[in-house]
Amino acid sequence: xxxxxxxxxxxxxxxxxxxxxxxxxxxxxxxxxxxxxxxxxxxxxxxxxxxxxxxxxxxxxxxxxxxxxxxxxxxxxxxxxxxxxxxxxxxxxxxxxxxxxxxxxxxxxxxxxxxxxxxxxxxxxxxxxxxxxxxxxxxxxxxxxxxxxxxxxxxxxxxxxxxxxxxxxxxxxxxxxxxxxxxxxxxxxxxxxxxxxxxxxxxxxxxxxxxxxxxxxxxxxxxxxxxxxxxxxxxxxxxxxxxxxxxxxxxxxxxxxxxxxxxxxxxxxxxxxxxxxxxxxxxxxxxxxxxxxxxxxxxxxxxxxxxxxxxxxxxxxxxxxxxxxxxxxxxxxxxxxxxxxxxxxxxxxxxxxxxxxxxxxxxxxxxxxxxxxxxxxxxxxxxxxxxxxxxxxxxxxxxxxxxxxxxxxxxxxxxxxxxxxxxxxx
Ligand SMILES: *Cc1c(COP(=O)(O)O)cnc(C)c1O
Numbered sequence: 001x002x003x004x005x006x007x008x009x010x011x012x013x014x015x016x017x018x019x020x021x022x023x024x025x026x027x028x029x030x031x032x033x034x035x036x037x038x039x040x041x042x043x044x045x046x047x048x049x050x051x052x053x054x055x056x057x058x059x060x061x062x063x064x065x066x067x068x069x070x071x072x073x074x075x076x077x078x079x080x081x082x083x084x085x086x087x088x089x090x091x092x093x094x095x096x097x098x099x100x101x102x103x104x105x106x107x108x109x110x111x112x113x114x115x116x117x118x119x120x121x122x123x124x125x126x127x128x129x130x131x132x133x134x135x136x137x138x139x140x141x142x143x144x145x146x147x148x149x150x151x152x153x154x155x156x157x158x159x160x161x162x163x164x165x166x167x168x169x170x171x172x173x174x175x176x177x178x179x180x181x182x183x184x185x186x187x188x189x190x191x192x193x194x195x196x197x198x199x200x201x202x203x204x205x206x207x208x209x210x211x212x213x214x215x216x217x218x219x220x221x222x223x224x225x226x227x228x229x230x231x232x233x234x235x236x237x238x239x240x241x242x243x244x245x246x247x248x249x250x251x252x253x254x255x256x257x258x259x260x261x262x263x264x265x266x267x268x269x270x271x272x273x274x275x276x277x278x279x280x281x282x283x284x285x286x287x288x289x290x291x292x293x294x295x296x297x298x299x300x301x302x303x304x305x306x307x308x309x310x311x312x313x314x315x316x317x318x319x320x321x322x323x324x325x326x327x328x329x330x331x332x333x334x335x336x337x338x339x340x341x342x343x344x345x346x347x348x349x350x351x352x353x354x355x356x357x358x359x360x361x362x363x364x365x366x367x368x369x370x371x372x373x374x375x376x377x378x379x380x381x382x383x384x385x386x387x388x389x390x391x392x393x394x395x396x397x398x399x400x401x402x403x404x405x406x407x408x409x410x411x412x413x414x415x416x417x418x419x420x421x422x423x424x425x426x
Contacts (some may be wrong), residue, residue, distance in 0.1 A: 001035075039388050039389060058293050066286060103251060134168060135188065141160055168198070169204045194225075195394065197364040227247075230367055311326060328352060
C-alpha cells in the first residue's frame with residue numbers, strides 16, 4: 001500500500017483526496033483489498049456498479065459484445081445502441097436518446113437541447129437556465145457553471161454564462177428568477193446527491209413542471225445519480241409523476257462501464273438535427289450492450305426489492321417503524337406515544353428523524369440514502385472502512401449507494417457496523 005501511495009502521488013494528478021484503500025476484486029456486494037481483506041460495499045463506485053461487482057449476467061453481456069465488435073464510430077448504424085435507445089424510450093415515454101460517456105457530457109447535451117429549442121423558436125437571447133443552489137451537475141466548465149455551489153466557481157473562470165441559481169423548494173424565488181432573466185430552461189436533480197442526499201418536495205417539483213409548461217421552458221431533470229433504478233423507480237421523475245422535456249443519466253446505466261445518455265421528450269424531439277452534436281465514444285457497443293442488460297433487468301420485481309431495502313435501511317438507521325408509504329408509525333420496541341409525537345415534530349417526507357445514538361436523521365429515496373451523524377462524516381467513513389464497510393460522504397452526510405440487489409443479510413450486517421461506528425464516534 002505504501003508503495004502504491006507513493007507511485008500515485010508521483011504520477012497521478014493530485015485531483016482526488018483518496019481514502020486509504022485499494023480495491024482489487026469482488027463479487028456482488030463483497031469487495032477485497034490487495035491484502036485480501038473483505039468489505040461490504042455500500043458505495044458501488046458512487047452508484048455505478050448497479051448489480052455489484054462482476055455480476056454474472058452483466059459480465060456475459062459484456063463478453064458477448066466483446067466477441068462481436070468493440071467500437072464502430074457513430075458514422076455507422078449500431079445494433080446495441082438502437083436496442084438500448086428503444087428500451088429506454090419505451091420504459092420512460094421519452095422520444096429520442098443521445099449517448100455520451102459520462103454524466104457531465106449527458107448534461108452538456110441536455111443544456112444544448114434546451115438552448116437550441118429556445119434559439120430555434122425565440123431567438124438567441126433567450127438562453128438562461130435556472131439550476132438549484134447546492135446542486136451538482138458535473139466538472140466540465142459548463143456543468144460547473146450549472147452547479148449551484150460557490151466552491152466550484154473558483155480558479156477556473158471565465159465560466160459559461162447563462163446560469164442562475166434558485167434555492168431548492170423555493171417556488172416564489174423560482175418565479176422571480178424566471179421573470180428577471182431570459183430563461184429557456186430549468187435544470188434540477190430530484191434528489192440532490194453530492195449536495196447531501198436531499199429529495200425535493202413533490203409540490204415544488206409539480207409547480208416547476210407547470211411553470212415550464214406555461215412558459216415553454218425546457219424542464220431538464222439530472223438523473224445521473226438517481227436514475228437506473230436507484231430511486232426505487234426506473235427514473236426518479238416517474239416516482240414524482242412528472243413529464244420532463246429532457247432527462248440526463250449516466251453512473252449506473254451500464255453497470256460499471258462508462259456511459260451517459262440524454263433522453264429527449266416530445267417537445268424537443270426534433271431539436272437536435274444532423275451535426276448538432278456528437279461524440280466519438282458515445283454509445284460505445286460494449287457499454288450499450290452492458291446497459292441493455294442492466295436496464296432490462298430493472299423490472300417491477302427488482303424495483304419493489306429496492307423499495308423494500310430502502311425501508312430496511314431507514315428503519316435500521318432511524319429506529320422508526322414505517323408503513324408501506326414510508327410514513328413513521330412508531331419507534332421500534334418503544335410504546336411511548338408522547339416520545340414518538342415529540343420526535344415526529346421534525347419529520348417531513350424524505351427526512352426521517354433518528355433515535356439511534358450518534359445519528360440525527362436519515363434522508364433520501366430508494367437506495368440513495370444519507371444519514372447525518374453527530375461526528376464528522378469523513379471520520380465515520382474512515383472508521384467504517386477499518387471495520388470492513390464502505391460508505392461514502394456527501395457534504396456533512398454519510399451517503400449510502402448499495403447495489404440494487406444487495407442481499408438483505410449483507411445490508412443489515414453493514415448497517416449494524418455503520419450504526420455502531422456512529423454511536424462510538426458521537
Ligand atoms: C455524478 C454526477 C454528475 C457527473 O457525472 P460524471 O460522470 O462524473 O461526469 C452529474 N450530475 C449528477 C447529479 C451526478 O451525481
